[in-house]
Amino acid sequence: MTLNVKIDEIRTKFLKQLKDAKTSKEIEKLKVFYLGKKGSLQDLMQFLKTATSEERPLFGKKINDLKIEITSHLENTLKRLLLDEENIKLKSENIDITLPGRRHFWGRYHPVTLMMNNMIDVLVSMGFSVETGPDIDSDFYNFEGLNFSKDHPARDMQDTFYISDDLLLRTHTSNVQVRTMEKFKPPIRAIAPGKCFRNETISARSHVFFHQIELFYIDENVSFSDLFSTMDEFLTKLFKKEVKTRFRPSYFPFVEPGMECDVECFICSGQGCRVCKDSGWLEVFGAGMIHPEVLKSGGIDPEKYSGYAAGIGVERLAMLLYGINDIRYFTQNDLRFLKQFNL
Numbered sequence: 136m137t138l139n140v141k142i143d144e145i146r147t148k149f150l151k152q153l154k155d156a157k158t159s160k161e162i163e164k165l166k167v168f169y170l171g172k173k174g175s176l177q178d179l180m181q182f183l184k185t186a187t188s189e190e191r192p193l194f195g196k197k198i199n200d201l202k203i204e205i206t207s208h209l210e211n212t213l214k215r216l217l218l219d220e221e222n223i224k225l226k227s228e229n230i231d232i233t234l235p236g237r238r239h240f241w242g243r244y245h246p247v248t249l250m251m252n253n254m255i256d257v258l259v260s261m262g263f264s265v266e267t268g269p270d271i272d273s274d275f276y277n278f279e280g281l282n283f284s285k286d287h288p289a290r291d292m293q294d295t296f297y298i299s300d301d302l303l304l305r306t307h308t309s310n311v312q313v314r315t316m317e318k319f320k321p322p323i324r325a326i327a328p329g330k331c332f333r334n335e336t337i338s339a340r341s342h343v344f345f346h347q348i349e350l351f352y353i354d355e356n357v358s359f360s361d362l363f364s365t366m367d368e369f370l371t372k373l374f375k376k377e378v379k380t381r382f383r384p385s386y387f388p389f390v391e392p393g394m395e396c397d398v399e400c401f402i403c404s405g406q407g408c409r410v411c412k413d414s415g416w417l418e419v420f421g422a423g424m425i426h427p428e429v430l431k432s433g434g435i436d437p438e439k440y441s442g443y444a445a446g447i448g449v450e451r452l453a454m455l456l457y458g459i460n461d462i463r464y465f466t467q468n469d470l471r472f473l474k475q476f477n478l
């Protein structure tokens with residue numbers, strides 16, 4: 136086969152492939168196929184080897200002309216295809232600025248979280264540190280260590296979800312008390328915020344799932360009046376106004392003496408309503424002086440130290456603050472309800 140025939144053959148094949156190429160990638164492939172180190176034009180070099188010295192310059196020129204021709208075709212086509220591709224891409228990314236924007240919804244805190252954070256802020260500002268404990272705890276930390284012996288009738292006051300004989304869903308965040316005493320030496324001034332669970336009938340006033348902040352202070356010579364003044368300051372700071380409270384003697388196994396603190400019902404201003412069961416007062420927390428047996432459970436000498444403790448219901452206080460008359464709203468996930476709390 137002569138060089139001319141071979142050159143014609145390559146050119147014909149190339150022009151056909153060039154015509155068929157639809158993308159810049161295909162052009163790049165053609166470039167490698169014809170002009171690459173192992174490309175078709177390189178094959179033509181064998182004609183130079185066998186050519187006579189007169190033929191050689193002519194052959195070289197012919198091969199070079201073909202190379203220039205192919206290169207020029209490839210460059211032009213590549214330019215055109217790249218431009219086309221760019222236009223297609225721009226068209227597909229076209230932004231219609233007349234379209235209405237997408238609306239983004241702001242997330243917000245659940246009212247219980249808001250209330251709990253407010254309470255924690257106030258108590259931390261009063262010198263309390265935040266301690267936590269597990270939602271699922273042993274009988275010891277939830278009951279036994281808090282002076283509820285196995286057959287103590289007071290266990291019936293808190294209907295409990297048991298997981299096994301020894302494990303339960305904590306009925307109060309008081310389970311953090313003994314844990315904290317094991318960790319630190321007095322003076323201890325701590326709060327324990329968290330979830331609590333009780334196997335109770337769900338009503339406007341009570342729920343199986345609620346939140347509590349346990350608060351306790353242990354040091355030498357802690358007295359009942361320390362408890363009163365602390366709680367008064369706490370409620371005044373929290374509600375940002377004077378709050379009417381009353382304290383009644385009550386019984387909890389882990390305190391001695393024990394009491395309950397009532398706040399005047401904000402919903403009916405003491406007139407009586409469904410939430411306060413027509414009494415005009417709402418029980419917001421139980422409190423008292425920590426029982427010596429509880430201090431002993433935590434390895435603290437009750438002869439030397441004394442302390443007070445209070446368990447404050449978060450939902451109860453949120454209901455007071457926001458004028459909510461049914462505790463069930465908190466867990467119904469009704470956006471109309473939840474959206475109102477925008478603090």
Ligand SMILES: [Zn+2]
Nearest residue numbers: 400403408411
């Ligand atoms: Zn009321």
